[in-house]
Amino acid sequence: MSETLLNRRRRRWRLDARAVGLVLTVAAILIAALGALIAPFDPFDTVNTALLAPSADHLLGTDDLGRDLLSRLVAGLRVSLVVGLVVALSSMVIGGFVGLVAGSLGGRADDLLMRFAELIQILPRFFLALLVVALFGSSLVNLIVVLALTSWAVTARIMRSRVLVVKELEFVEASRAIGAGDLRIMVRSIAPNALAPIVSLVGLQFGGAILVEAGLSFLGLGDPNVVSLGQMLSRAQPFMRTAWWMAIFPGLALAMTILGVNLLADSLNRFLDPRSIGPR
Amino acid sequence: MTEPLVQVRNLEKHFPVRGGVLQRTTGWVKAVTGVSFDIAKGETLGLVGESGCGKSTLGRMLVRLLDPTGGSILFENVDIATASGNELKTLRRDVQMIFQDPYSSLDPRTQVGSSIAEGLKIHGIGDSDEVQERVSEMLELVGLERHHASRFPHEFSGGQRQRIGIARALILRPRFVVADEPVSALDVSVQAQVLNLLSELQQELDLTLLFIAHNLAVVEHVSDRVAVMYLGDIVEIAHRDDLYREPQHPYTEALLSAIPIPDPTLKRDRVVLVGDVPSPLNPPTGCKFHPRCPIAHLGVCDIETPHLEYVAEGSIHEASCHLRTGAYRHLDPSRTNT
Numbered sequence: 001m002s003e004t005l006l007n008r009r010r011r012r013w014r015l016d017a018r019a020v021g022l023v024l025t026v027a028a029i030l031i032a033a034l035g036a037l038i039a040p041f042d043p044f045d046t047v048n049t050a051l052l053a054p055s056a057d058h059l060l061g062t063d064d065l066g067r068d069l070l071s072r073l074v075a076g077l078r079v080s081l082v083v084g085l086v087v088a089l090s091s092m093v094i095g096g097f098v099g100l101v102a103g104s105l106g107g108r109a110d111d112l113l114m115r116f117a118e119l120i121q122i123l124p125r126f127f128l129a130l131l132v133v134a135l136f137g138s139s140l141v142n143l144i145v146v147l148a149l150t151s152w153a154v155t156a157r158i159m160r161s162r163v164l165v166v167k168e169l170e171f172v173e174a175s176r177a178i179g180a181g182d183l184r185i186m187v188r189s190i191a192p193n194a195l196a197p198i199v200s201l202v203g204l205q206f207g208g209a210i211l212v213e214a215g216l217s218f219l220g221l222g223d224p225n226v227v228s229l230g231q232m233l234s235r236a237q238p239f240m241r242t243a244w245w246m247a248i249f250p251g252l253a254l255a256m257t258i259l260g261v262n263l264l265a266d267s268l269n270r271f272l273d274p275r276s277i278g279p280r
Numbered sequence: 281m282t283e284p285l286v287q288v289r290n291l292e293k294h295f296p297v298r299g300g301v302l303q304r305t306t307g308w309v310k311a312v313t314g315v316s317f318d319i320a321k322g323e324t325l326g327l328v329g330e331s332g333c334g335k336s337t338l339g340r341m342l343v344r345l346l347d348p349t350g351g352s353i354l355f356e357n358v359d360i361a362t363a364s365g366n367e368l369k370t371l372r373r374d375v376q377m378i379f380q381d382p383y384s385s386l387d388p389r390t391q392v393g394s395s396i397a398e399g400l401k402i403h404g405i406g407d408s409d410e411v412q413e414r415v416s417e418m419l420e421l422v423g424l425e426r427h428h429a430s431r432f433p434h435e436f437s438g439g440q441r442q443r444i445g446i447a448r449a450l451i452l453r454p455r456f457v458v459a460d461e462p463v464s465a466l467d468v469s470v471q472a473q474v475l476n477l478l479s480e481l482q483q484e485l486d487l488t489l490l491f492i493a494h495n496l497a498v499v500e501h502v503s504d505r506v507a508v509m510y511l512g513d514i515v516e517i518a519h520r521d522d523l524y525r526e527p528q529h530p531y532t533e534a535l536l537s538a539i540p541i542p543d544p545t546l547k548r549d550r551v552v553l554v555g556d557v558p559s560p561l562n563p564p565t566g567c568k569f570h571p572r573c574p575i576a577h578l579g580v581c582d583i584e585t586p587h588l589e590y591v592a593e594g595s596i597h598e599a600s601c602h603l604r605t606g607a608y609r610h611l612d613p614s615r616t617n618t
Contacts, residue, residue: 170385171395174448177343178399179372192389 018267024260028253032081035074043067043075043227051243061245063235069249075227077253080210083144084261087209088202090148095155096191096198102156103163103194104186114160120153126212133221140223143216147209155198155205162194169193203265207258214254229254284318285488286342286456291315291351291361293337297561309560311337313512314351316588319456324482324489326503326520328496328535330557334512336380339458339492343377344368355456373403376454380461382441386433392444393419393429399452418447421484423477439470443477450485458490463498475502496539500524505596508532511560511568514588518597528591528599530573567602575603577611 038059041047046066054061060069102113125147132146166172172189180188213222214230222228229250236246292314299306311334319325329335340346342353344360353360355375363371379385387395393415400411416426422443433441442462449457459478463471479502482489493499499506500520507517508531516529527533534551541548553572558564564571570581580602589605591597599605603612 170379170381171387173345174377174379174385174445175387175398177345177372177377178448178452179369179402180398184402189387193387 017263021260021263021265021267024256025264028077028081028257028260031074031253032078035071035077039068039070039074041068041071043072051239051246053243054245060249061243063232063246064239064243069232069245072227072232073229073249073253076229076232076250077257079140079226079228080213080254080257083140083147083213084206084210084257086144087147087151088206091151091155091205092198092202094148095152096159096195098152098156099159099161100163100186100191100194103160104167104182104190110160113156117153117156120150121157123150125150126215129212129216130221133216138216138221138223140226143213143223147212151205151209155201158197158201159194162197163190166190166193199268200265203262203268206261206265210254210258283321285321285355286319286490287352287354288318288342289316289352289354291338291341291353292349293334293341293346294349307561310512310563311560312341312348315509315512315514316351317507317514317517319488319490320504321488322482322486323504324479324491324502326499326506327490327492327509328494328499328506329509330494332557332560333509334560335492335494335509336460338509339377339460339490342456342458342490343375344371345377369403373399373452374454375456376449376452376458378442378446378449378457378459378462381465382438382445383465385445386441388433391430391432392436395433396429396444396448396451399448403452405452414451415447418451421450421481422447437470438466439474442466442470442474446474446477446481450481450487453485454487456488456490458492460492461494462491464493464495471498478502496535508535511557511563513568513600515569515601516599517588518591518599522595522597526597528597528604529569529601530575530604531569532599534574567600575612577603577608580608580611 044067047068048058048062048066050062050064050066052058052062052066058068058070060073063069063072098113098117102110128150129143129146132142136142167185167190172185175185175189214228214233216222217228217230218234220231220234222231232250233247233254236243236250239246291312292310293312294308294310296305297307297309298304313334315338317325327335327338337346341348342360344363348361351361355371358367358371360371360375386392393412396415396418397411400406400414405411406414412429415429419426419428424440424443424447428436433444436444442465446462462478463474466474475498478489481487489502491499491502503520505518506520506523507514508523508529509515510531516523516527516532518528523532524536527536530551531553534553537548537551551574553574555572558568558571564582566580566582566584567573567576567586570576570578573581576582584602586600586602586606588598588600591599591605602608
């Protein structure tokens, strides 16, 4: 009795998590994409008096230089989403490919690729990013490249471990018995069945990448030519008591975006499973 | 016996055992040790033995899912054991396998129709209409319906899944099929249906079958001839009726006496084996069965290795036992009268 109640409550929670993830993610994307409609100001221009509280003219108020906070938030959110998306996708593509090849081929190729992945994994991402910024200047592209090239290793390991499980299943043998070549087996049989856990991971990496970018910008090491949520938070520090909106709104945007993407990726895993669709 | 379709000669499979920090080969598991037999066109050869005796390894070599360590498998003048490239690919059309576990033998993310059609696509047979037509035909042939092609494996029961597995194996019109315990994962009530389907299809499509199982009753039902394996060797091979009526090898006797009789009033002499199957890593010397054999004669059985020999002149019944078929018949304590 109590057990079924618990189950029901658990199921409802999961449904809610999926809905919350979807709403937050869609909201973040909409705000980034259509933000110009609600905030028509140039994020770099001083458009009014500094430190105005939220009002009808400036929905989220203005910052210490009199720039419209909503316009800046929209621009910053765009940067965050681009960083997260590019990094997460390249991590999925590179890591998925490396893991698939390593797991399927085994032997020397596997050893070589995995040792290389470990090498990448022991590099501290944040400080590597710092180093690159110091050496090559702080541009958004540099940052994205560094994050993309360091985040695939975990994906590769997880993909490989799934591939090792899947490739021993009988349907893979069945394909081989029918005459399928190694490449066909890797692409058609193993890859689709090993991909699911990576999708969840990609959500985590999406959030991770956004945080690193925000962190660097917070320290003043971000790309000075783009607006960043981290940089906005950094600016807000001296005005915490006088202009709370400068810290609260960018912080909320950052937190909600990461939360939403994580929840969504988690539930996406369940959507991708054919056992949960179809007539039931 | 009619002409053989498959001729297996001295087939061996040894798996390396690696150990230590450097992963060096420290030993070999001799899963199959020099097995020879023929399978005639259109017949069903049953292959029985305990878990781990090498029967699945043997079956997987016959369809070349495993590369043999030695020996040959002649299929119409082509050696399955060494074929490669295009030769092997052509061979795959003729030689197919039905798998044991209907749950893991179908790709959960692929529609059943695509799974069945995969063979046609790989071998470039037919355009898409033709492929669809043949998949539908095949589904009906195994007792399913056309519209099942667009469903996913999880929507089917175990028996239905096994039918799908059979359809996938047979769509290329193979002539030789290895069925590796095709019913042991199924409910007893469904086993009979799948077995009957298999024998119907065998008639209809003129199939030659190697039927691997550990259930002697099932093997008796489907086989023309039966081979018994123990620790990587065939110890007895005979016509089904001969083997079940007059087993020659003591191991076969023990297996047969373990079949339950569905009549509580009947009693029989059980030959109960003691001990476990020895490790194939370090098999016993001489006859591998001697440590568990109720009639073993020390001094002979633990020293000399027996080979398959005909039980009698002109018979096709072969067994590998010093005391029953070999030169030491006179030592058999249980058959002093022969």
